[in-house]
Amino acid sequence: MATTVTKTAHPFDKTRLEALLTRRFFYAPAFDIYQGVAGLYDYGPPGSSLQANIISEWRKHFIVEEGMLEIDTTILTPAPVFETSGHVARFADWMVKDAKTGDVLRADHLVKNVFEARLAGDKEARGLAAQPKEDDKDKKQKKRKDKALKTAAVQLSDEVVAEYERILAQLDNYSGPELGQLCRDYKIMNPDTGNEVSEPQQFNLMFTTSIGPTGQHPGYLRPETAQGHFVNFQRLLEFNNGRVPFASAQIGRSFRNEISPRAGLLRVREFTMAEIEHFVDPDDKRHERFADVRDVELSLLDRDTQSAGSTAPRRMTVGAAVDAGVIANETLGYFVARIYQFLTKVGINPSRLRFRQHMANEMAHYATDCWDAEIENSTGWTECVGCADRAAYDLTVHSKRTGVPLVVREALKDPIITEKEVAEFNKKVLGKTFGRDAGVIQEVVNSLPEEGLIKLKGELAQGSATIVSPDGREFKLAPEILTIERQTLKQSIREFTPNVIEPSFGLGRILYTLLEHSFWSREQDVDRGVLSLPTLVAPTKVLIVPLSVRKFDDLVREVSNKFRKGGVFSRVDDSNQSIGKRYARNDELGTPFGVTLDFASIQNRTMTLRERDTTEQLIGSIDEVVAVVTDLVNGTIDWPAACTRLPRYTGTQNVD
Known part of the structure; x- marks a missing residue:
């Protein structure tokens, strides 16, 4: 029977991990042969596959399971967009x-x-x-x-x-x-x-650029994908049949001109983000699936704890945190819990994951509440996901700048009957009397509260009324220009600007912290590391190891085709090294399973199955092993269950 090796690992060594990641080309500094530029990285084959698998699971976990609307908007952004959003002044x-x-x-x-x-x-x-x-x-x-x-x-x-x-x-x-x-x-x-x-x-932190051959359109490379959601809000609302709540989602590149990027993938100048904008009624921030996550327990570091000089989080369920007002509302709490579920599903150690609430001075200019998912790694606690309640800030400022109403119009089941003072202008007389100032006068009067209109009505009854513009000019109005009457109004349509809950993921940071959390070394082979990546995100799912190069070509081709048809990504290692060294080399890449083809495979149609972390081996017919591996990769069974379906491999097979 194979010896069981548990993860009583050699102490974590960041130097060895970084050497492994460089040697196996998970990622590397970009343009290295030109001496490179800090904060830019290229992903190699295993790093690209790992990122793609994380993104694939993100899409399933959020876009598919939550029924989100996926979009893909441009990176190049005209300057007025970020001037309006506040990024030019505050980012x-x-x-x-x-x-x-x-x-x-x-x-x-x-x-x-x-x-x-x-x-x-x-x-x-x-x-x-x-x-x-x-x-x-x-x-x-x-x-x-x-x-x-x-x-x-x-x-x-x-x-x-x-x-x-x-x-x-x-x-x-x-x-x-x-x-x-x-x-x-x-x-x-x-x-x-x-x-x-x-x-x-x-x-x-934004990179400036210009659009057009003469540079007539100043612009920026986006530092986040969010603005693409907001400027397309009316289209998204129409696609969703005019109803809220709904969420849009986007995965794409963003750029930030970091001051001193010195921590590898944790602080870079070009990176991939995954962002969600969940549009919700400002008067009703409940979430219909909140009950599904109410009992999820989290480590929460709230702003009051930080203000007291402590960094010790407290354990609370999401339901208790929302009930106590620690997390502002159900929708924000729902997404905090879903973020936790996603991060732990892809392999982040839950004991090294906390949610820290932003303090008042660090809060983004658009946010009313914000929680960061921080993951502990060798540099300390690093923000990897932000989850903010952006209120109605973005839609409001873009609507004001462009004149396009970014609002929801909702038919009321029971119309609202109200009485209010209503100002009506004789626009012909108004324009003839005040010319270009007519618009200013209308804005001033229409902005008055109920009390102001009542006061103005009383003055008009005395013969005339005086109003003052924002720049201090006085205008005298006569009753033939303006009348104010109390009217009964029936409101059948409610118009409002939605609030936005935004979970924002830095995928490079998640990828790197996952690599740290997954890395260990066996005590008997310290120089060779192991990446215990979950099967869900591992770049390669199964390694095919033939005993020799040419004698097993047909069998390797057959097994590869079976895995391919089962949707299992496999690689073949037919190098001249020993089988043990080939497995060890692929343990470094995080490959969870390996199958070995030897002379018994030709005669008996059997092959062995090895599990990465324990090095345990099972044996069965080729079709049985392929079926078990397929179920392991699809997540329908785990390794203990696999051990009940296939017998242990004792190290010998009968070959005539």
Whole structure:
């Protein structure tokens, strides 16, 4: 019987993981032979397949299961769109410059990295200080310890440690000037040079471009896909028969001119996003399927906890969080739960996943509430998904800029009867009297509340009334120009601007953190890593390993065709290496299953089946093994169930 090897793994080693990802070409710096540009990466065959499988599952989990409307909008965007949305004015990060070299650093990352390095040094110093005193004879060891305590490992006071931790817990809430004050107060320098840094300045993250041969249309590469949804809202609403709620979804490239992209796929300048815009009635943010996720338990780090200087999340069900007002409404809570289900389904470790609520100062200009799905990795906690309640901001500003009504018109079952003051102009007299100012006068009067109209009505009854325009000009109106009467109105149509709940996924970040969470090494083979990718997203599902190259060509072709017809993606490794080395090499690629064809396969029509993580092997007829693998890949059975369908392989077969 094959030896069972469990994941009592060698401690995680990021250097080995990065070496594996580079060597097996999951991804690599783009234009490397030209020395490259930071923040740009190319995906190789396994990385491309892994991303495609994650996207495929995303489409099933959200677009198919939720009945969303999928769209694909342009990357190039005219400048007025982002001027209207607020991105030109507000889509920026705070940066500082090295006072001597001019190197640019992102201010909040600089503070975070320096504080975390100091806390790590403090932890090391406390560990060294706690060691028993050396024998007087071992003076060299004592000297090394003393040197460590004086250099990299510096012990801080308990008060300073608490202060650093409090600041880190609230760092996302600091403004640019406040980050500059932190740099001064705590003597934060550029860690690469030891030089002082400048005061923080805002840097807009969008790439500018021009459209047309003469550059007559300034534009941007989109930093998100969202605006394509909003400018097409009326078309989407019509496609959905004029009804809300509904959701549109899009997967595509976005671009952000990051200040200092230094963390691989976690901070890049070109990346793939998957975004959803769920349009909902602002007066009814319930979700019809909320009961399905009410009992999903999450780790929630709310803004009050962060404001208190803590980063300890609390465990709550989604239902309890919505009931208590921790999460603003059912629809927002529903998508937070669905995000959790998706991330854990593709292989993210749930114990290393939390949802952090945005603090007031970091909230996007359009959001009323926002939760980030943060995944822990070797660099700390990284935002991989944002889930925001954008209210009615986007549709409102685009409608105001273009004059196109981006609204829902809903027929009321029971008409609403109201009485109100109604202003009516004699437009012929108004235009003749005031000329070009006629429009201004109408806007001022029509914007008055009920109380203002009643007051104006009283003044007109006295012979005339005076109104004041926004720029301070006064206009005297006579009763022959304006009349105000109380009328009974019947409202059969309700008109409103929908609110938007937006889940936004950074697929590259999800992919990288999944690779970290999946990577381990067997204690007896530390140099070779294993990627325990779920079968659902693994680039290759099954490896076909013939004992030798030419003698098994017909059988390899037959087995490959059977897998192909079953919709199972397979690869053949017919290299001259041993079978064990071929399996180990494909463990690095995350291939969950392998089948071996040997001389017994020719004579007995059998083949063995190997599972990646345990290295357990089963045996059966070729058709039986193909059927079991197909069910494993489709998710209808798991490995323990497979072990009940096929016998264990003992290592020998009878061959005449």
